[in-house]
Amino acid sequence: MNATVPHRIACAEAPDLPHAHWTNGWRFGNDVVLSGQTAHPATQRAADAGQPLDACEQTLVVLGRIEALLRAAGGHRHNIVKTVVYVTDIADKDAVGRARRAFFGDHLPCSTLVAVSALVFPELRVEIDAWARLDVDLRTSTSTT
Amino acid sequence: MNATVPHRIACAEAPDLPHAHWTNGWRFGNDVVLSGQTAHPATQRAADAGQPLDACEQTLVVLGRIEALLRAAGGHRHNIVKTVVYVTDIADKDAVGRARRAFFGDHLPCSTLVAVSALVFPELRVEIDAWARLDVDLRTSTSTT
């Protein structure tokens, strides 16, 4: 068995906090594994200011953070092959969809979206789990049809 | 780094809709990545007719749809290595289990099952996220015991 060296992804936009019990991102060869990302602390600041971020705004912040992690790993947004989206209100599904469409354009990864009973902070409306491969660029795809 | 060409999986049973913000399935070499699948719109038609599909029926529709996507990718049901099952009522776990057993026989992929607070349409009782590899056939397995 050949070992694959784990590479810890570090970037200012999604820093690993000293007390955290998880790592935000790892790269193993071409595979990028990420922790679920949220728009915290931007969501907290906005809520404290009386102007909470809606689901579309939160989704764009989250996708930008995922992209920052991918860039730090040597990749880009079109390496994302799948997202699992957790929302706290299923009525937000269309808002999340608009943000996804704006972010990915016509190069759409797979997606699963379910509503959960709570995320780690009360002002969070969306958390996204992304799976990415640096050897894949969805802009270069072929199709069976 | 060698690029892996992304292949968009297209099939009539699970078409990618023009307004969708996701792709139902991608193949990257031997790896198949899918979006969470539901029994919509069959569930909606059945509900409108006053005969909603129960969890076992929905699960069989969903697994059939996943199989259709795998066939379009050149594979089959025994390429599925794991499913994550989201139900809206935990009491449906046994009904889902009966459908899984009928579908997979003795060649059982891994499974995770949790109850979520909502899926994308109110008549949905189950959504399934599947992970598959075309180079794996669970019927050819060996065991440590």
Next chain:
Amino acid sequence: MNATVPHRIACAEAPDLPHAHWTNGWRFGNDVVLSGQTAHPATQRAADAGQPLDACEQTLVVLGRIEALLRAAGGHRHNIVKTVVYVTDIADKDAVGRARRAFFGDHLPCSTLVAVSALVFPELRVEIDAWARLDVDLRTSTSTT
């Protein structure tokens, strides 16, 4: 396409039950795929005895079970690259974190944590979905910073 022989992971700590409709673990080459693990039946015995296991205790049992599956596959806890943690009460997030930190030390896999509306038994507070690679050891990591 070269076939990868699926290897069913079997261990006493997480046995596959005759009536189950899933397999607890599969190994495909270096990749280990697992079913979501819980602390059942220890949770049930403790609840019946009037001393239910709290979230931290349950998490340690679950992580130990995942480790037992990995050992049976020829690996260890530092092969775990990601966990998805489902809790039934979001207030348990810190207790889960303490258990993760105790278990993984400074070699922390990615993690996603959401609260769901129910797990398969009422006394369960946490279920963990783990992804592991036998060719990866997080203790040997490098970093971009």
